Amino acid sequence: MATVNKNLSDYDKNTVPNAKDFRFGIVVSEWNDTITEGLFKGAITALLENEVPSHHIIRWNVPGSFELIYGSKKMLQTQNVDAVIAIGCVIQGQTKHFDFVCEGVTQGIKDLNVQTDVPVIFCVLTDDNMQQSIDRSGGIHGNKGTEAAIAAIKMAYIRQQASLSHQIDNQHLLSAGALRIENLPLQIEE
Numbered sequence: 001m002a003t004v005n006k007n008l009s010d011y012d013k014n015t016v017p018n019a020k021d022f023r024f025g026i027v028v029s030e031w032n033d034t035i036t037e038g039l040f041k042g043a044i045t046a047l048l049e050n051e052v053p054s055h056h057i058i059r060w061n062v063p064g065s066f067e068l069i070y071g072s073k074k075m076l077q078t079q080n081v082d083a084v085i086a087i088g089c090v091i092q093g094q095t096k097h098f099d100f101v102c103e104g105v106t107q108g109i110k111d112l113n114v115q116t117d118v119p120v121i122f123c124v125l126t127d128d129n130m131q132q133s134i135d136r137s138g139g140i141h142g143n144k145g146t147e148a149a150i151a152a153i154k155m156a157y158i159r160q161q162a163s164l165s166h167q168i169d170n171q172h173l174l175s176a177g178a179l180r181i182e183n184l185p186l187q188i189e190e
């Protein structure tokens with residue numbers, strides 16, 4: 001389904017987990033800042049509407065979308081966040097640079113999701129022209145920042161539940177008598 005058939009700001013509040021204890025990092029590209037500020041507004045509004053305390057949200061700015069990769073990596077490495085939202089807007093110019101920036105930031109953020117334990121949400125517009133970006137950052141097609149914030153809450157919840165499940169599994173094993181190998185007395189053969 002293309003964006004034209006779906007308003008990016010629409011979501012069912014009943015499907016959004018309780019987010020009041022989660023902390024979020026938001027990394028914002030300064031390229032096309034009229035658009036990225038609109039995306040940020042959509043994201044911060046959705047987080048606050050879902051009871052995320054304002055002091056649980058940390059924002060960093062980076063020069064362009066390509067720097068979202070490093071900025072998001074340092075955000076999740078140094079700040080105690082449950083998810084990161086990477087906000088950018090890449091618009092086709094006269095050269096193939098658009099293709100390389102879009103591919104680079106896409107692969108870079110994918111790599112962060114594979115290699116780290118904190119979900120990084122891809123809130124990067126990759127548009128043919130400024131009007132498409134306006135339409136998707138609070139215009140007729142809604143706000144991708146809103147969509148990204150809801151995704152961030154849902155992924156933070158999945159991360160939390162996965163961690164709890166892992167702890168329960170371990171606790172179950174220990175309580176069922178599966179002692180840790182390092183606690184067993186070692187019998188040294190003479």
Ligand SMILES: Nc1c(NC[C@H](O)[C@H](O)[C@H](O)CO)[nH]c(=O)[nH]c1=O
Nearest residue numbers: 029031063064065066088089090091
């Ligand atoms: N043309 C756009 C860029 N280009 C800049 C790169 O993202 C990067 O900052 C530069 O190559 C230095 O590493 N960035 C955008 O976010 N949007 C564009 O339309």
Ligand SMILES: CC(=O)[C@@H](O)COP(=O)(O)O
Nearest residue numbers: 091092093094095097098
């Ligand atoms: C996405 C870009 O880097 C692009 O907007 C830069 O414009 P140009 O391809 O005309 O140099």
